Amino acid sequence: MSVLVNRLVDDFADKDYAHSYMESHTISRIAAQIYALRKQRNWSQKELAKRADITQERVCKIECGDFTSLTLSTLRKFSDAFDVHLHVEFTSFNKGILDVANLNPKNLEVASREDDFSEAKREEKIVVYIGDKWRLVNQNHFSRPSTKNKTVISTIPENIKPNEQKVESYRNWHDLKTAITH
Incomplete structure (x- = not known):
């Protein structure tokens, strides 16, 4: 296991720390993925805002991780704009730690529905x-x-x-x- 994974396993013995760390990671991951998907499609924040029917200022705040909550409705707007499936789940801390360890820009990219099916056929x-x-x-x-x-x-x-x-x-x-x- 990596040093990060070992450290998190040890640190997560503290329940409050574990929940706080993973909440922060979730916010950062959502922000990073929205940014990555927008860049993958070569869209500006203004273009994403138009497609998601939200303000450009809101897109900017979300991409910067400057939020404490997002509604499912807002996440569905992003899902529709990017033409991807929105997947929300409860998971174990072990899986959460692996998600932290494996986080990288390429893992945040998702093909649109149309591109995904085209690739599957090909x-x-x-x-x-x-x-x-x-x-x-x-x-x-x-x-x-x-x-x-x-x-x-x-x-x-x-x-x-x-x-x-x-x-x-x-x-x-x-x-x-x-x-x-x-």
């Missing part, structure tokens, strides 16, 4: 059930053996509607890889 991504979660992965993801059960929804040919997909289960990596490559 890269021939498939939906795979691994463990207890559905995941969208590139077929190259299955380059190493795994013993976990997997369920695959094959990529959808243009002439088949999504509700007509065939779901197949595979007990081992070899059967799954064989199905993907054929």
Whole structure:
């Protein structure tokens, strides 16, 4: 583990400190992500304000982390403006610490809905059930053996509607890889 992670694990023994630190991180992360998404799209604050139907001054304050609360309504306005999914969740402190440790500008960027789907089609991504979660992965993801059960929804040919997909289960990596490559 990194020095930062070890230090936070130790410091988070103090409940008040842990909550205060993560609240501050959440504010900083939201501010940084809104800034990163705006820059990714080459928009000015004025352009984002127009698209999100809020004032440019408010965008500036949010990007600077100069807020103590944001409503879901405001976050949805940003989500709509950037054409991305807004995901809010409660999570463990361990996951929060990893989020702090892995924070970097590239991790804050998110493709728009349109670009995301275009990329998924281009890269021939498939939906795979691994463990207890559905995941969208590139077929190259299955380059190493795994013993976990997997369920695959094959990529959808243009002439088949999504509700007509065939779901197949595979007990081992070899059967799954064989199905993907054929």
